[in-house]
Each structure stands twice: as structure tokens, then as C-alpha cells.
Amino acid sequence: MDVQGKTALVTGASRGIGRAIAIELARHGVTRLILIARNRQRLEEVASEVELLDCNAIVVPLDLTQPADVSVAIAQVWRNYGPIHLLVNCAGVAHQSPFLQSRLPQVEQEIAVNLIGMYSITRMVARRMVSQREGRIVNVSSLMGKVAAPTMATYSATKFAILGFTQALRSELAPHNVQVTALLPTLTDTDMVKELDWFQGIMPMTPQQVAKTFMRGLRTEAPEILVGWQSHLAAWVNRAAPWLVEKIVYWSAPPPRPAASRLHRRDPHAPVSSSAL
Numbered sequence: 489m490d491v492q493g494k495t496a497l498v499t500g501a502s503r504g505i506g507r508a509i510a511i512e513l514a515r516h517g518v519t520r521l522i523l524i525a526r527n528r529q530r531l532e533e534v535a536s537e538v539e540l541l542d543c544n545a546i547v548v549p550l551d552l553t554q555p556a557d558v559s560v561a562i563a564q565v566w567r568n569y570g571p572i573h574l575l576v577n578c579a580g581v582a583h584q585s586p587f588l589q590s591r592l593p594q595v596e597q598e599i600a601v602n603l604i605g606m607y608s609i610t611r612m613v614a615r616r617m618v619s620q621r622e623g624r625i626v627n628v629s630s631l632m633g634k635v636a637a638p639t640m641a642t643y644s645a646t647k648f649a650i651l652g653f654t655q656a657l658r659s660e661l662a663p664h665n666v667q668v669t670a671l672l673p674t675l676t677d678t679d680m681v682k683e684l685d686w687f688q689g690i691m692p693m694t695p696q697q698v699a700k701t702f703m704r705g706l707r708t709e710a711p712e713i714l715v716g717w718q719s720h721l722a723a724w725v726n727r728a729a730p731w732l733v734e735k736i737v738y739w740s741a742p743p744p745r746p747a748a749s750r751l752h753r754r755d756p757h758a759p760v761s762s763s764a765l
Contacts, residue, residue, distance in 0.1 A: 489574065489624045489667070489706045492517035497565070497572050499552060499609060500579030502530035505628065505676055508695035509576055510534055512703050514543035522565055522572065524548045524609075525579065552579055552605030562612035571620050575613045576702075577606045577627045582643045595642045602646035607653070614657070618664040624706070625666065627654045631674045631719045651712075658711060669705065672723075673698045673715040 496518050500506035502525035510521055511534070521538055523531050528549040535545035546569055550561050566572065581601045583594040610625060617623030632640060633647030651670055658668040675692045698715050705713030714723060 491574065491706065493519050494573040495520040495522070495569065495571065496574040496576065497522040497524065497613065498576045498578060499524045499605075500577075500628075501525050501534055502527050504578075505673060505695045505698050506576070506578035507534050508699035509578060509702055511537055511541070512696075512699035513574075514538045514541040514545075516703055518543055518574075520544040520546065520569060522546045522548060522569060524550050524552070524561075526551055552609055553600040555604070555608040558605075558608040559612055562609065562616075566616055571616065571622075572613055573623060574706075575610065575617075575623070575625045577610060577625070579605055580628065580646075582640070584639050584643075586639055587641045590642065598642045598646055602643075603649055603653075606650065610657070614661060614666065617666045618661065621665045623666040625657065625661075625668045626671055626702070626706075626713075627668070628671045628673070629654070631672055631714075631723070633670070633672060634723050655711070667709065669711060669713060671698075671702055671705065671713045671715070672719055674719045 491513060496510075496513050498506055498510045498513070498521065501510045501521075501523040506525070510523060514521060514537075521535075521543055523534055523538075523545055525531050526549060528547065531547040531549060535547050538545040546565070548561055548565060550557060552558060579601060581598055583590075583598060585591070585594070606627060610627075614623070614625060617625075627650050629650040630643075630647040632644045633651045636644035636648070654668055654670040661668055673693065676695055676698055693716050701715045702713060
């Protein structure tokens with residue numbers, strides 16, 4: 489896809505991978521960026537950076553877990569700034585805990601943002617892309633959408649689900665000239681992962697590295713964009729010897745923390761705005 493002169497919408501654009509992708513799109517000639525996240529102040533900071541690159545930025549503070557609000561916002565955005573040629577679903581949250589210590593509110597938040605939020609905005613945008621018979625949708629999954637990990641059960645489940653959702657949409661929307669792709673970053677050094685216990689032996693990437701790989705992937709018709717050699721290696725080994733990957737992940741998992749020490753960590757409910765694993 490040639491993004492020169494196009495309009496793109498990026499969710500989770502206030503920080504992390506979403507912010508990096510928005511800036512990279514502006515550098516590659518996107519004419520207009522619709523920036524969506526919950527925090528207006530952070531979105532306006534990103535918009536200022538984008539406009540220095542001669543790209544028109546539209547800030548849309550929005551909670552993707554509220555389908556009615558999403559419907560109204562997308563209708564207004566399309567009417568005022570459409571058509572949208574590229575949708576990048578980057579918004580996401582992650583909570584880490586052993587499954588037996590997990591809390592239902594955290595599980596519900598991961599499902600609400602990572603899945604329901606993505607579904608709501610994709611439905612509104614995809615219907616319009618089908619009408620114009622043009623568009624590209626990129627759903628940000630994760631390496632954990634292929635290789636699940638201890639202490640990240642629900643997050644992994646949502647990322648596996650994103651891959652299934654992407655695959656189904658790819659087949660359904662292809663006849664309408666709308667392409668659907670999954671982006672699979674490995675561990676990425678963002679605000680979100682600062683709250684997590686990192687797995688041993690994994691070297692984090694920067695959001696900028698992910699964004700550059702994303703741009704290269706946009707030029708192809710590949711159904712999935714794997715980021716970094718670790719992702720390629722893990723995906724290949726998982727196909728060839730899934731039992732080996734499970735053992736490696738088990739050995740590299742962070743040691744369990746006592747329940748009491750977890751209670752005194754910084755509040756994990758603080759919203760984050762881009763996938764990082």
C-alpha cells in the first residue's frame with residue numbers, strides 16, 4: 489500500500505507503538521491522521537509532532553469500550569475528514585499475574601479493550617471501506633498471539649483471538665478490495681511493559697523499530713507482519729516443535745511473586761494505549 493496522500497486512523501495513538509506508527513506514517517507522506525485514544529493531552533502532543541511533518545492531525549479522545557460513542561465518533565470523522573484509507577488497531581491493555589491470582593476486573597478490561605474495542609471501530613470503518621471499495625486494516629496482535637506465556641493468560645488469549653479475527657476478515661473483505669493484515673511485535677519497550685516482569689532472554693525492541701517494520705510490511709500483501717528476528721524464530725520453531733517452545737517459555741518465565749508484594753506495586757489499572765507484547 490502506498491500511503492502517500494492517504495488518510496489513516498490510528499487507535500492507541502497517544503503512546504507506545506501507536507504513537508510511533510502515527511509519526512512514521514506522517515514521515516511517509518500520509519496527508520491526514522485521525523488520532524484516537526482516551527487521553528486528550530497526550531494525543532495533542534502527538535498531533536503537534538505529526539503536524540511538524542506537514543501532516544494534518546485530528547485528535548479524537550475516545551473510549552473504545554463504549555460502542556455507541558465509537559459509532560457516533562466514526563460517523564462524524566468520516567463525514568468531516570473521510571474517506572479513511574488505512575485503519576491501524578493499536579489500542580490495547582495488558583495485566584500480568586498468575587492465573588490463580590488473576591482478578592476478573594482486569595480480565596474484563598483486557599477483553600473489552602483488546603477485542604470489543606477493536607471489533608467496534610473495525611465494524612464502523614470496514615463497512616465504509618467496503619462501500620468505497622478501497623482500504624487496508626492492520627490489527628496489532630503480538631508474538632503472544634502465537635506463543636502463549638505463563639502469567640499472561642488472558643492477554644495471550646486476546647492476541648490469539650485477534651489473529652483469528654484478522655484471518656476471517658481477510659477472507660470476507662478481500663472481494664471488496666479491502667486488505668486485512670496482522671502486525672505481531674515481540675516485547676516492545678513501552679510504558680505498558682514497565683509494569684510487567686520481563687521474560688528472561690528476550691531483548692525488547694523500540695516502538696520506532698516496530699513502526700519501521702510496519703511500514704515495510706504495508707508495501708507487501710503479506711497476511712502477517714512479524715517484527716524482529718526473535719518473532720520469526722519463535723514462530724518458525726513453534727510450527728516445527730511446539731513442545732520445545734512451551735518448555736523455553738516456561739523456563740524463561742519470571743519467577744512468581746508473593747501475592748502481598750503484588751498488592752504494593754504501582755496501580756496496574758492505569759490505562760495504556762498500545763500493544764507492547
